[in-house]
Amino acid sequence: MVDSIGWEALTHQALQEYFNYIKKQEDKLWVATFGDVIKYMRERQAATVREQNSKKGKTVILTHSLDKTWYRYPHSLRTYDPQVGTG
Numbered sequence: 418m419v420d421s422i423g424w425e426a427l428t429h430q431a432l433q434e435y436f437n438y439i440k441k442q443e444d445k446l447w448v449a450t451f452g453d454v455i456k457y458m459r460e461r462q463a464a465t466v467r468e469q470n471s472k473k474g475k476t477v478i479l480t481h482s483l484d485k486t487w488y489r490y491p492h493s494l495r496t497y498d499p500q501v502g503t504g
Contacts, residue, residue: 457490459483464492 427435439446449457463481470476479494 453490456488457492460488460490461492463488466494 439448460481460483463483464479465481467478467480468475469478475498477494477496479492481488
């Protein structure tokens with residue numbers, strides 16, 4: 418329910434305006450099916466981060482233990498190293 422209104426069909430003008438807005442924002446949005454969003458959320462919740470140090474530097478590794486056949490969506494990780502800055 419939106420604004421105290423139950424289910425009712427939208428006009429084609431309202432839908433066109435909505436989809437035009439989404440299209441203009443596509444570089445900032447991820448549009449996916451409900452199933453894909455749920456899989457992404459499960460991956461994110463199951464994710465673990467570890468740090469690996471070597472002579473060449475530091476590597477940050479993001480992994481999860483879910484079945485890679487079903488859970489294979491790319492994730493990003495933002496971290497901060499006081500010696501380098503925000504990465």
